[in-house]
Amino acid sequence: MAREFSTVGVVGLGTMGAGIAEVLARTGVQVVAVEVDDAGVERGRGHIEHSTSRAVAKDKLTDAERDALLGRITYSLSLADLAAADLVIEAIPESLELKARIFSELDGIVGPETILASNTSSLSITEIGVHTGRPGKVVGLHFFNPAPVLKLTEVVRTVVTEPDVVADVVAFAEKLGKEPVVMGDRAGFIANALLFGYLNHAVAMYESKYATREDLDAAMRFGCGYPMGPLALLDLIGLDTAYEILETMYAQSRNRLHAPAPILKQMITAGLLGRKTGRGFYTYDGPDSPNVVADAHTPAAGGDAGVSIREVQRVGVVGTGTMATGIAEVFARKGFDVVLRARSTDKAEAAVGKVRKSLDRQVAKGKLSEEDRDAIIGRISPAVEFEELADCDLVIEAVAEELAIKQAVFGALDEVVKPGAILATTTSSLPVIECAAATSRPSDVVGLHFFNPAPIMKLVEIVETISTAADVIATAHALCEKVGKVPVHCGDRAGFIVNALLFPYLNDAIKMLEAHYAGADDIDSAMKVGCGLPMGPFELLDVVGLDVSLAIERTLYNEYREAGYAPAPLLEHLVTAGRLGRKTGKGFRDYS
Known part of the structure; x- marks a missing residue:
């Protein structure tokens, strides 16, 4: 039977921490929220009050439910107030040094059975856990932003995390109304590991002037049904955040495809961080605005003036x-x-x-x-x-x-x-x-x-x-x-835009499965629920056909000679075995 978590601590009340505290309090959990100073507490309290006010305005909460929710959150400036917590979720900035220090302090405060979880999106849970005397009770619990809205949570187990701890955290995430997926401890986990390789590739295409930002984004929106194009998504995430995640991934994988495209560092140095600064790959009408405005890189209306059009009837x-x-x-x-x-x-x-x-x-x-x-x-x-x-x-x-x-x-x-x-x-x-x-x-x-x-x-x-x-x-x-x-x-390069971006991502997903890092269902859920994609990678591969996918991946590898593009052996084996996807009734999954 899954363990009950009646009191949960949240350390850090930025956008993510405040969102997590709100999610917890919505489901009846008592929350102790800790920040480093009064300003941090007030900022976090403001986030939660504003978010819950919007929920009331949209009839998703009643006034009474909002008051009860807010009443379940206690604010503090001291980690000592987390002594009675059954679970503590850390949501401070992405610094291994900072997180290690917090976990070490928490280890001396909370009870021996308390589970310690990090909301990190890319840092090693193993490296965080070794700074405690309970590495078996340390787990990753990665919520997605905005936490009250997005359903996905990634539950990250290390090689020493106790199985009961993983099971209890998964059950708790389900109780919160989330869709948990479980995976091993690798930079980027599932969603970011697959997403950021694809985003980095798109940046490299843009940097080489292979295609414009508008065409790259339109290609993935209209060709794959993605909710946002890669460069617009990077502007939303923040180029500095993307750079840090890619750096962390590259430090672990040494995969050249994870090495941040040089233009990212140049843009960050110039202060072009995306929407939050009003300029990134696109220009916006102000900081934190979603509204794109024309700039020097915007294509002229009507295309190339002076170029004649041939008559076609x-x-x-x-x-x-x-x-x-x-x-x-x-x-x-x-x-x-x-x-x-x-x-x-x-x-x-x-x-x-x-x-x-x-x-x-x-x-x-x-x-x-x-x-x-x-x-x-x-x-x-x-x-x-x-x-x-x-x-x-x-x-x-x-x-x-x-x-x-x-x-x-x-x-x-x-x-x-x-x-x-x-x-x-x-x-x-x-x-x-x-x-x-x-x-x-x-x-x-x-x-x-x-x-x-x-x-x-x-x-x-x-x-x-x-x-x-x-x-x-x-x-x-x-x-x-x-x-x-x-x-x-x-x-005129192999894969053009869509296939050149899509199939290395699909190949990465196969390699993830091949390494027993996560299951096909969890990987598909992570990309659909966490990234809003219309299909998970294995669903899509089975629809496209594994033989067709293999042929495209071989073409890409032969053109670019990039080790990371070499087709995953598992794909080769499935094709050899005649498991070609839906058209043969068997692919990554069996179909009736």
Whole structure:
């Protein structure tokens, strides 16, 4: 039976400590909150009173419940007042020296069975615990900010933490209405360890001018459904905080991907810490404001003035798969005449049938009229011969993800399609320049990476090679906007933006599981509940397909030669065993 914690101490009443004290008092726990001086106490009391007042205004608390909650919190300037506590949660600044001193003092004050917990987001619980005479009763209990709102808590066990202590703390976190996940003691724990590697990679992309801040953020919001883009999220977290977490992670892992991107240190030195100072990667209308305002780095409205746009009325699509038929639907819906080319008449007719089936679903849902459906289908012409694409203004290749096949298609298109037409590939990871090199018109070749399903997903990555003409890029951008998509620009490197950021993160999650650091369910919960992601990494891998994921990770590794990008052996083994995800019924999980 889980142990009861009737009196809990909280040391430190900053934003996190005050939030934790409020969470505890909401569930009937008596709280003793300790700060270093009167100013700290008043600041913490103010946080809690303001937060609970907002809860009353939103009808989430009654006045009587608020008064009872506030009555359960006792404030103090002395650690000695924690003598009767069953559990003490430390929430002071991220300094190992400070935390070690507090834990050493607490060890001499509280009873022998009292559990000592740290809310640290990145420091070693083991290193904190050795400063006490009870390392078996020391645990990490990492709440997420704002603590009264966010459900995730990370329960961090060291190699000497007693199993009963972990079980009792997990049960207590559940009683608080939280979703606890358990893991070993490693820098960053689950959420930060996976999140900050991804954020650091995005900073490196920005620093190298591979993509703009706006395009990096839009790519992850519209391509992955993330609630915030990586650079906007860093501004919210604080660049100084992010730097400290990355430094701590790198000190433990010696993984070069955790070494903070140099621009972070430069920005911190210049006082550009993010929202709290009014400037970070973006500029805000004041300190602590969420409102972004234009600055010298904001792209000009309308793109590159003076660059002409090529006229596009007739669009060719080569391929019969889900992506090809989806792209054909996207353009036909917006009034373009579309030629859908397949290798045989039967396949061409079947591809048009796929589009009709998709449109029929929209009619059944009342989102499209029968007349509009018939008009859209009427704009799509099936074709078998490449010559039927001759008068297209834009031809989009959407065949199998094999370079030799794509190059053959581009060679054939080059021979028949009229001069001045744009040739595009939908590849998600292959070099666009390799497709362009198969033609005599590399300046007319561009990457247009739609996301699946193309009629629904908003993002299109426009990939320019070193040869792509400026007016081709401008035309691609204008076309994407015309068909209701969000275009982002990047260079011709493996993974472009989304896959280059997404798959190293997924690979890190697999390595975490492989090391028995945490279970798949806990890792998925940490990223969904703690970071607001639509899917956990293992859910997503099983949806994408483990074979597809492995191919992308191999491509990234072969391009960047970065040790951290080498596919996790566990992924290789699962693919070899035929566990490819949902499509085979077995992946990281079994499906019925």
